[in-house]
Amino acid sequence: MNETFHQRGRRRVLLTGAAGNWGRATLRELRDRADRIDVVALALPGERDRAALAEFDDMPNLEVIWGDLTDAATVAACVARVDVVLHVGAVVSPLADECPELAHRVNVGSIRNIVEAVRALPDPASVAIVGIGSVAQTGSRNPPHHWGRIGDPIRVSQYDEYGQSKVVAERILVDSGLPKWVQLRQTGIFHPGMLEIRDPIMTHSPFGGVMEWASAEDSARLLANLCEADVPDEVWGGVFNIGGGDGWRLTNWELQTAIGRAMGVRDIRRWYDRDWFATRNFHGQWYADSDRLDELVPFRRDTFDDALARALAAAPASVRSAGRVPAWIVKHLVMKPLTRKPRGTMAAIRRGDEPEIAAHFGSRAEWEAIGDWSTFEAPSPSREPTLLDHGYDESKPAAEWSALDYLEVAAHRGGQMLSTEVVRGDLATPIGWACAFGHEFTASPRLVLTAGHWCPVCVTDAAGYPAQAEQNAFLAQVVAA
Structure with missing residues (x-):
């Protein structure tokens, strides 16, 4: 760490979740602002986090505190040293689905510790909290209900304990009574690791569903910009959706095919049976209001093609050349076993778990009626925003x-x-x-x-x-x- 750390006039930032994809992207962005911002990163003292943060060993404006977000004393000690808290740290899916108690303990307990730490300061207004929520809080929004905005019903998909934990965490921050905070609901983050995900959660995503994605780099730029001294007053005390904008509004089918093409797969349908994928009960929206955050704190630079090209360049050779592998090998030796693992859709079908089948497909009969690829039509939902009725006169100040x-x-x-x-x-x-x-x-x-x-x-x-x-x-x- 350099000698100017915590020098008067510099901004001081606490970053949680620094070892994750978004956290590391944020550290890279903050490293480029070493002339004016110092960073305290709170990370778990395990092998995984130490390895992930090794690339920042020479970052001049970084101090790593090895500790636990659920330890109130550690959190309070960190908060007392900073001007801004970027609370990115969380237990996310699929781990949150496997360990729901852990997800609630960390995701709810951590924001409670941060709020209490700021409240205990001599001047709580001296520290701003940037809380992170999720698109998962509003659950399944398949067409024709695929356009959303802040203020729409909080509604979490079945079996989504990550989403439930984020609902509770958001309540704690928004109703904390603290003078300076903002709550950001993050959408799907497109990062290089996206091309390597092999988890049964893949089967939960309906082909006809949508997501307005954002790149890890743009998301990091947003957080870094919120650490600057000139953030507009309108930001504080607000709840906002993070989204990449029009070019990032994809159907899940478009995402699948784009990733497949990038890997040289001529026809992604040869990798799957159509009825392996759920038809409902996931999450994702196209946002009617995500442009507002970019207007207030400009952060968008990436296009989807930019991010996909970076992801492909960073992927191992086995991923980049996946299209050269015979499709039947991928389908039967990789994808099919994946669907039958715990939390996979076909695992629910095979064991006759009717509540889970109903969550993913409506009913067993509806699953049986899905059919094969011969009747499939690529989804094309309306790109004209439609707004829900929030039940009051929204033109009234x-x-x-x-x-x-x-x-x-x-x-x-x-x-x-x-x-x-x-x-x-x-x-x-x-x-x-x-x-x-x-x-x-x-x-x-x-x-x-x-x-x-x-x-x-x-x-x-x-x-x-x-x-x-x-x-x-x-x-x-x-x-x-």
Whole structure:
């Protein structure tokens, strides 16, 4: 570390999750800002993280703290030294699906520790928190419900404990009462490792689904820009979608075929049976509002073709030349066994797990009716944005929101506002609500109206969303997606 570390006037940043794909990309971006930004990276003291961070051994503006995000004392000590917290660290899928208790302990416990550490400072306004949510929080949004924005219903796919943990974490930050934070819901990050993923989670992604991707490099640039001193005031206290924009809005089928072409695969269909892939219950949207974040904190430079070319260049020779391998070998010796592993769609079919089959396909009968490739048509969903009804007058300035707006929102969701007194324009103070099923809870107007949250009990019952939608018109708009 150089002698100017923590020199007066320099920005000081705590980065969690530094050893991951996004974290390492962020370190590379911050290394290029060594003239003005110093970094404290909190990483686990294991072989994996040490190996991943070895490339930064000579980074002059970096100090690595070997510790655990779930250790409140370690987190507090790090937070006390910085101006900005970039909280990228999390247990993500597929590990989160395999170890749901670990996912909740880390993903929820870490943001709680960060919030409490900032709250305990003499001046909590001196530290900004950049929290990271996920597109998984809004779950399955297949066409024709594939356009989304912040404020749409929070609705997590079945068996997605990562998404559920991020819902809880977001509630903690948004309703923390802290003066300076922003919550960013990350979309799918396209990074070089994408070409090497071989996990049963691949089979959960419907061909007809969509995702507005973003590159790891653009995402890193966004985080680094949020560490600068000139971030617009509108950012703080907001919830935003991260997306790459129009050129990154792909169907899952387009992604599959693009990656296949890059590897020299002439016809990706020869690698799979059509009915191996789920038809629902994943996540992904095209965003009607992702341009706003780029307008406030410009970060987009990459095209999808740029990122794909980089990924291919970084891939091992076996990946780059995959198209030379006879398709029947890939299909029967690699892909088919993958679908039969735990969490694979065909594993559910083989063991007759009806709830899981229903989650992925609707029913066994619907799976049997999928057919082969002869009847397949490449999906072509509408590229014209459509917006859901959020249940209140969105042209009304938030500073004028009152009890009448909250009563309207609660009714749209089949519930009630329980508080008898609210302050006009107070977005941050939690008030009382009840859902249609009698669960009482508190949540700020910002969390409910701006971020789309509702009952914290009902959201955990993903299998029960259809029943909830019978009482909740807000949720009903996407419950069949």
